[in-house]
Amino acid sequence: MNRWKRVFFDLDNTLFDYERAFELASKQTFSQWSAAEKNGVHVDQWFNLFKEACDRLWPDYENGHLSRKSYQALRFQQSLQTFHIEVSQNIALWFEHQFKKQIPDFIDLYDGVELLLEFLCAHNIELGIISNGDYHLQLKKMNRLSIFKWIPSENIYVTDESGKVKPSSSMFDLVIQNRSGNPSESLFVGDSWDLDVVGAISAGWNALHLNTSGVPPSTDHEPFHSAATFKEIYERRNVLFLMDDQ
Ligand SMILES: [Mg+2]
Structure with a gap:
């Protein structure tokens, strides 16, 4: 019964x-991004910083201090600080959109x-x-x-x-x-x-x-x-x- x-x-x-697909999709998108190549940034090193920014900013998004868009843009912008690469919110959101589109390919x-x-x-x-x-x-x-x-x-x-x-x-x-x-x-x-x-x-x-x-x-x-x-x-x-x- x-x-x-x-x-x-x-x-x-x-x-x-999802975590695995998120990692693979964001790494692939980052590798194909011309600014990363130009600045010689290693994708694994970047991903560790990106993940660290995601985890650090998440509570502010969860408790409403950051909008979804601000959270998504900031985590990318902050992941690039170590490499002295500055990007606008629009570029950061473009990156977000690009890698999210790739996620279904990795699940x-x-x-x-x-x-x-x-x-x-x-x-x-x-x-x-x-x-x-x-x-x-x-x-x-x-x-x-x-x-x-x-x-x-x-x-x-x-x-x-x-x-x-x-x-x-x-x-x-x-x-x-x-x-x-x-x-x-x-x-x-x-x-x-x-x-x-x-x-x-x-x-x-x-x-x-x-x-x-x-x-x-x-x-x-x-x-x-x-x-x-x-x-x-x-x-x-x-x-x-x-x-x-x-
Ligand atoms: Mg779930």
């Missing part, structure tokens, strides 16, 4: 390794995702995605990952910056409304404690935390289960998704 009527997933860092499903989706489909469990982000970009990633082989397009919920973003319960509530379902028979799988676990549980759903980074929980919400890798979720599929140990 199925434990859940529906299982929905987050996308970035849940079904594929692959985590080990176990394809097998788990097959397994859940075979058990007639309703599948879907709830993801924050740019609609067209998220769709491009899903196409690249062939997600529509398992998940029908009407079960894809991509939020933008309209205020319905996770951890708000709006999107979780909308799924339940559209399916005339019950949140308690629904499971959400995601990597972010603050967005996915807290969002799902606040909406009355159950949560499965994919904790690839091993960061301890920041609140006392209680997920149904936590796993370190997607492969582990697949290996425990009978216990996590079915009621009996088949």
Whole structure:
């Protein structure tokens, strides 16, 4: 017997390794940027500084002190300071746009995702995605990952910056409304404690935390289960998704 009527997933860092794709896409874009070549900047050295700027500026974006655009421009501008390269906000945002466009070329499903989706489909469990982000970009990633082989397009919920973003319960509530379902028979799988676990549980759903980074929980919400890798979720599929140990 199925434990859940529906299982929905987050996308970035849940079904594929976003951090890896981010690194490869930004490095490729940087290598092709004429100013980098002209100034003899080594791409690995630059990326370490870029990553450091991302991590340092992120809290200011998260707490609203920086707009999304300012955050994106500043992290590139600051990554270049060591090399004494100054760029305008427009150039920085151009870089952001260029490398984001490349990300779908560098993504692959985590080990176990394809097998788990097959397994859940075979058990007639309703599948879907709830993801924050740019609609067209998220769709491009899903196409690249062939997600529509398992998940029908009407079960894809991509939020933008309209205020319905996770951890708000709006999107979780909308799924339940559209399916005339019950949140308690629904499971959400995601990597972010603050967005996915807290969002799902606040909406009355159950949560499965994919904790690839091993960061301890920041609140006392209680997920149904936590796993370190997607492969582990697949290996425990009978216990996590079915009621009996088949
Ligand atoms: Mg995520």
